[in-house]
Amino acid sequence: MFLVTGATGTVGRAVIDRLLAADLPVRAITRRPESADLPTGVEVVRADLGDPGSLPAALAGVRRVFLSTSGTEIPEHDANLATAAAAAGVERLVKLSSGRAGDAAATDPIPSWHRAGEAAVRASGVDWTMVRPMGFMSNALHWSYSIRESATVRAPFGQGRIAVIDPFDIAVVSAAALTEPGHAGKVYTLTGPRALSPGEQTEVLAEIIGRPLRFEEISPEAAEADLLRFGVDPEMASAIMALRAMALESFTSVVHPTVAEVTGRSPRTFQEWALENKGQFTAA
Ligand SMILES: NC(=O)c1ccc[n+]([C@@H]2O[C@H](COP(=O)([O-])OP(=O)(O)OC[C@H]3O[C@@H](n4cnc5c(N)ncnc54)[C@H](OP(=O)(O)O)[C@@H]3O)[C@@H](O)[C@H]2O)c1
Incomplete structure (x- = not known):
């Protein structure tokens, strides 16, 4: 049995699709099974990574785990799951980490939380693989409203380039690490094929949706105020802004060959x- 955490999230959901496509048995953890909307065939279990008491039942009979945690609770939730997985006899853990966990200069919160989570996974005694993606292409969905409403993309750090990756490719590599031999103890830094600035992403989106779009660089302060307005808590908003600022460093623009090395095809x-997500930018 394969257990997927973060099952209703961007990458966990895509990992589920890969495992189901290979006809493998999948159990998913969510705090809200009633609205999880997971595919038929997935065994859905209510559990909370912040509540260690809820994990043994979710892990009963599980051999391999895809571990996705988020935000300020990454270290605690990774440790809770890793401890419970070791106790349950899990053979293999694949942790969704962050590309910048491998950047020695990155001392800001999000890579630091992931390093602590990785340390807990390593200390569990269970075989592990660390999957460290750079920024997700799907982050562009945050621009969908302003694109639909005003044909405009607003973002800070306009000069920053990130070798953004499709979550699909993160899921394909993660599923390989879960199902194939040879991935234990490996740290996979994952990128897409090209580093892009937000302005360059805007040009691609304009071409795909067939409508001119304007890119407007906003200040980091304005971007943080937007996060707070959308309900992101202040600690997380500050962590996200520190992460975004790192797009100005060359580290995030390096293209890594890992997706092709692991999967045998280009990212x-x-x-x-x-193109696949065009409807999100054009729907009424
Ligand atoms: N976005 C990027 O550019 C980027 C780049 C590199 C790395 N990352 C890393 O990727 C991870 C986020 O992945 P994602 O975007 O796929 O996730 P996501 O879409 O943000 O989804 C969050 C998931 O976490 C689950 N969750 C949250 N709290 C939980 C709890 N207490 N117990 C159980 N489940 C809980 C939610 O499940 P329910 O609500 O169903 O319970 C949901 O499935 C983060 O660690 C982030 O640092 C992101």
């Missing part, structure tokens, strides 16, 4: 991602 382009 998907931002054009491909945008």
Whole structure:
């Protein structure tokens, strides 16, 4: 049995699709099974990574785990799951980490939380693989409202380039690490095929949706105020802004060959991602 955490999230959901496509048995953890909307065939279990008492039942009979945690609770939730997985006899843990966990200069919160989570996974005694993606292409969905409403993308750090990756490719590598031999003890830094600035992503989106779009660089302060307005808590908003600022460093623009090395095919382009998600930018 394969257990997927973060099952209703961007990458966990895509990992579920890969495992189901290979006809493998999947159990998913969510705090809200009633609205999880997971595919038929997935065994859905209510559990909370912040509540260690809820984990043994979710892990009963499980051999391999995809571990996705978020936000300020990454270290605690990774440790809770890793401890419970070791106790349950799990053979293999694949942790969704962050590309910048491998950047020695990155001392800001999000990579630091992931390093602490990785340390807990390593200390569990269970075989592990760390999957460290750079920024997700799907972060562009945050622009969908302003694109639909005013044909505008607003973002800070306009000069910053990130070798963005399609979550599909993160899921394909993660599923390989869960199902194939040879991935134990490996740390996979994952990127897409090309580093792009927000302005360059805007140009691609304009071409795909067939409508001119304007890119407007906003200040980091204005971007943080937007996060707070959308209900992100202040600690997380500050952590996200520190992460975004790192797009100005060359680290995030390096293209890594890992997706092709693990899967045998090139990572998907931002054009491909945008075409698949075109409806999100054009719907009324
Ligand atoms: N976005 C990026 O550019 C980027 C880049 C590199 C790395 N990352 C890393 O990727 C991870 C986020 O992945 P994602 O975007 O796929 O996730 P996501 O879409 O943010 O989804 C969050 C998931 O976490 C689950 N969750 C939250 N709290 C939980 C709890 N207490 N117990 C059980 N489940 C809980 C939610 O499940 P329910 O609500 O169903 O319970 C949901 O499935 C983060 O660690 C982030 O640092 C992101």
